[in-house]
Amino acid sequence: xxxxxxxxxxxxxxxxxxxxxxxxxxxxxxxxxxxxxxxxxxxxxxxxxxxxxxxxxxxxxxxxxxxxxxxxxxxxxxxxxxxxxxxxxxxxxxxxxxxxxxxxxxxxxxxxxxxxxxxxxxxxxxxxxxxxxxxxxxxxxxxxxx
Amino acid sequence: xxxxxxxxxxxxxxxxxxxxxxxxxxxxxxxxxxxxxxxxxxxxxxxxxxxxxxxxxxxxxxxxxxxxxxxxxxxxxxxxxxxxxxxxxxxxxxxxxxxxxxxxxxxxxxxxxxxxxxxxxxxxxxxxxxxxxxxxxxxxxxx
Numbered sequence: 001x002x003x004x005x006x007x008x009x010x011x012x013x014x015x016x017x018x019x020x021x022x023x024x025x026x027x028x029x030x031x032x033x034x035x036x037x038x039x040x041x042x043x044x045x046x047x048x049x050x051x052x053x054x055x056x057x058x059x060x061x062x063x064x065x066x067x068x069x070x071x072x073x074x075x076x077x078x079x080x081x082x083x084x085x086x087x088x089x090x091x092x093x094x095x096x097x098x099x100x101x102x103x104x105x106x107x108x109x110x111x112x113x114x115x116x117x118x119x120x121x122x123x124x125x126x127x128x129x130x131x132x133x134x135x136x137x138x139x140x141x142x143x144x145x146x
Numbered sequence: 147x148x149x150x151x152x153x154x155x156x157x158x159x160x161x162x163x164x165x166x167x168x169x170x171x172x173x174x175x176x177x178x179x180x181x182x183x184x185x186x187x188x189x190x191x192x193x194x195x196x197x198x199x200x201x202x203x204x205x206x207x208x209x210x211x212x213x214x215x216x217x218x219x220x221x222x223x224x225x226x227x228x229x230x231x232x233x234x235x236x237x238x239x240x241x242x243x244x245x246x247x248x249x250x251x252x253x254x255x256x257x258x259x260x261x262x263x264x265x266x267x268x269x270x271x272x273x274x275x276x277x278x279x280x281x282x283x284x285x286x287x288x289x
Contacts, residue, residue, distance in 0.1 A: 006172040007196035011203020012210075014165035014177065014250075019208040019220050021158020023249075027223035028148040030289075033279040040148045042155040047253065049159025050166070054258035057167030067174035074174050075259070076246070081266050088245025089252070092238055093271030096249075097278025099234025100226055103179040103242060104162075104250040107201060109222065111208035116224035120235040127239015128184055134240075 003069045015108040021046040024109050026100025026116070033097060095127075148221070166255050169200070178251020179204075180242035225289045245271070 022028045022042050031040035066072055096102050101109065101120045109117035166177035173196055175182075182200055185191030208220055226234065242248045245267055247256065252271075256264020282288040 003173075004195050004199045006168065007199040008203040010165045010168040010172065010177065011200035011205075012207045013161050013168060013203075014200070015204035015207025016211065017158045017161030017163075017165060018204070019158070019211055020161065021155045022148075022151055022221065023158070023162075024208060024220060025148065025222050027225050028221065030225070030279055030283075031148050033276045034283055035276065036280060036284055038147050040150055042148075042151045045152045045155035046159035046162070049156040050163040050254045051159075051258055053160045053163025054166045054254055057163065058170060058255075058258055061167060061171045064171075067170065068172045070174040072174060073170065074176070076176070076256070076261065076263070078246075078263060081263060084244045085246060085263055085267055086270055088241050088243070089267035089270035090241070090245075090274045092241025092245050092248060093274030093276075094278050095234045095237030095239075095241055096271065097234075097275040097282065098226070099231050099238065100224065101231075101234070101238070102249045103183065103238065104248060107179060107183075107204045108208045111205040112212065112220065112222055113209075114222060114224065116226070116228070116231055119228055119231045120238075123232040123235025124239040124242075125183070125187060127236040127241075128180075128187055128243050129239075130236065131240040131243030132187075135243075 006069065014104075015111065017050075018105055018108040019111075021049075023102075023105045024112070026105070029102070029105060030097075030100040148223075162250070162254060163258075166250075166258070170255075176251055176255045178247045178255055180248045181246075181251055184243065227289065230289070241271075 018024050023046055028040055031038050032043040099120055106117050106120050169175050169177045182197045185197050252264040252267040
């Protein structure tokens, strides 16, 4: 119970941060990237605040022998810059620029009851499933795990 | 136009970071929304419970803020027509699955760990987002 409750609290803090920071607002997100037009630099402050706290917090937490509710820290082990990473990131950015929603912005926006968020999230989930099917089709012998 | 909000954006960003630190301290997990969501789609990950709890919390928080403080405190405006939300959503879904992350996973958690993969991914998607917004707004005269 404490396990699930702590994840719920982390989610609440995340959602509050997305809402307060302005990341929840597609118009604001799009304006951040519109250097040639109505530029709003706010999201640089979101990134700055998030990075400072995360870097400082991780420094302390990752020195501990293990997390409270798990046997080990689950950190990505890949090191190489491969094509799926860079092509996937390029594709993601294109979609972000079209819709103004990123995954972390869109999920809390559901809590505002915004239909645009519902449409975006449904399409995004379909895209995730589609990508998994593509991976299976391209590499039937290997696992699609990360 | 949207208003420049350095203070609330910095504060909100710090909360996003705090959430990432809590999740790492309690569950040893990266607070990446694409990774968390991915484990909730079939075939569902064995550890779906904490993932579902995190997502429920992330959705509930703005609803609670609106319930307590009123519906004018959180600015929201989606200028993008619905068909383009569908197009953008599918593209985002495909991209985050192949790219193993998004703004939260790569941009915050990975960059904070100085992961070379996350730094490269973040620079890449920031660049293509900028180009896309430029082309849509200044090339095609769109939203």
